[in-house]
Amino acid sequence: MRILVLGAGGVGGYFGGRLVEKGEDVTFLVRERRRQQLEQEGLAIHSVNGDLTIQPKLITTQDQAEAFDLILFSTKAYHLQSAIQDVKPFVGEKSVILPLLNGVAHIQQLQREFGVDKVIGGLCFIETTLNEQGHIVQTSKGHYVRFGEFGNQETERIRKIEEALSGTRASFMRSSHIEQDMWHKYLYITVIAGVTTLMRAPLGPIRDSEDGREFIRALFLEGQAIMLAHGAPLDQEIVEKHMITMERTDDTMKASMLRDMEKGLPIEGQHLHGYLLHLAQKYGIDSPLLKVIHRHLQVYELMQHQA
Numbered sequence: 001m002r003i004l005v006l007g008a009g010g011v012g013g014y015f016g017g018r019l020v021e022k023g024e025d026v027t028f029l030v031r032e033r034r035r036q037q038l039e040q041e042g043l044a045i046h047s048v049n050g051d052l053t054i055q056p057k058l059i060t061t062q063d064q065a066e067a068f069d070l071i072l073f074s075t076k077a078y079h080l081q082s083a084i085q086d087v088k089p090f091v092g093e094k095s096v097i098l099p100l101l102n103g104v105a106h107i108q109q110l111q112r113e114f115g116v117d118k119v120i121g122g123l124c125f126i127e128t129t130l131n132e133q134g135h136i137v138q139t140s141k142g143h144y145v146r147f148g149e150f151g152n153q154e155t156e157r158i159r160k161i162e163e164a165l166s167g168t169r170a171s172f173m174r175s176s177h178i179e180q181d182m183w184h185k186y187l188y189i190t191v192i193a194g195v196t197t198l199m200r201a202p203l204g205p206i207r208d209s210e211d212g213r214e215f216i217r218a219l220f221l222e223g224q225a226i227m228l229a230h231g232a233p234l235d236q237e238i239v240e241k242h243m244i245t246m247e248r249t250d251d252t253m254k255a256s257m258l259r260d261m262e263k264g265l266p267i268e269g270q271h272l273h274g275y276l277l278h279l280a281q282k283y284g285i286d287s288p289l290l291k292v293i294h295r296h297l298q299v300y301e302l303m304q305h306q307a
């Protein structure tokens with residue numbers, strides 16, 4: 001299977017690198033600056049799950065290549081529209097698009113551009129960032145991807161994808177309820193990115209602060225109410241399950257949004273918290289905590305534009 005990874009950053013570089021390590025035919029679609037960096041440095045992963053350095057196959061949008069069978073989308077949401085234009089020459093009739101972005105709002109955008117049938121559901125769970133040399137750094141162990149057809153069928157193409165992705169050092173697993181998984185991850189990341197950015201702190205001290213756990217739970221409940229009003233297929237116990245996951249997480253855990261803020265980079269506030277707040281307003285759901293979090297992210301974004 002010819003696999004294209006769109007964006008060789010923390011997520012795409014990591015999971016794409018693991019697929020190369022396994023021996024899959026993987027090409028990375030990158031922009032010029034990243035191409036030069038990867039040509040000089042190689043694609044280097046420093047990870048608690050094992051280090052890896054490879055010389056990846058790279059293309060830019062100017063290059064010629066046949067259409068790919070599977071395209072992993074791993075850009076930030078704010079780059080998605082331009083990335084869609086850049087990848088179009090490499091998308092063929094049979095190409096399947098597997099997005100790994102956080103959130104859900106990108107799905108309709110991808111379906112509009114490529115057609116509903118081309119896009120399958122996907123998400124990833126990992127804590128990675130790029131260091132100054134552009135190496136991928138992973139400091140906590142979790143590293144999995146979930147993917148599946150939106151209609152939950154076990155189609156021939158999804159079985160082929162499953163075969164190609166299985167057996168890598170990172171876990172790639174087919175899900176028979178990917179839409180639910182994506183909403184669950186959306187709820188989790190909205191809360192965890194929301195609190196770690198608001199407090200400018202890793203999860204440990206936030207959890208241990210006075211009423212910290214209750215603050216986190218209240219935010220989960222707000223998000224859950226909005227998602228249910230929208231008709232999202234949430235597990236009834238999802239808040240308690242997320243509270244347990246949150247409790248088991250390392251004290252040092254920071255959402256990627258906080259790591260981006262610490263580097264002064266743009267953030268996905270509109271795509272994650274903004275979209276959820278938009279749904280809250282649409283369905284008339286009171287969400288005071290989410291409003292504070294979103295406002296805080298907007299202030300960061302405004303200050304960035306002014307800088």
Ligand SMILES: NC(=O)C1=CN([C@@H]2O[C@H](COP(=O)(O)OP(=O)(O)OC[C@H]3O[C@@H](n4cnc5c(N)ncnc54)[C@H](OP(=O)(O)O)[C@@H]3O)[C@@H](O)[C@H]2O)C=CC1
Nearest residue numbers: 007009010011029030031075079083101102126127128256
């Ligand atoms: N990092 C993490 O721990 C996790 C992140 N996520 C989600 O995964 C998604 C990706 O995040 P992450 O990997 O951290 O982001 P990064 O910023 O590390 O990587 C995104 C990459 O996309 C590239 N890119 C953007 N536009 C294009 C384009 N037109 N053509 C080619 N490459 C392009 C960027 O390249 P360039 O260098 O040229 O800007 C960059 O290398 C986000 O939605 C995030 O929320 C999900 C789970 C965990």
Ligand SMILES: CC(C)(CO)C(=O)C(=O)O
Nearest residue numbers: 124125126127189255256
């Ligand atoms: C919460 C986490 C680490 C899980 O993948 C994440 O999605 C992020 O930080 O962006």
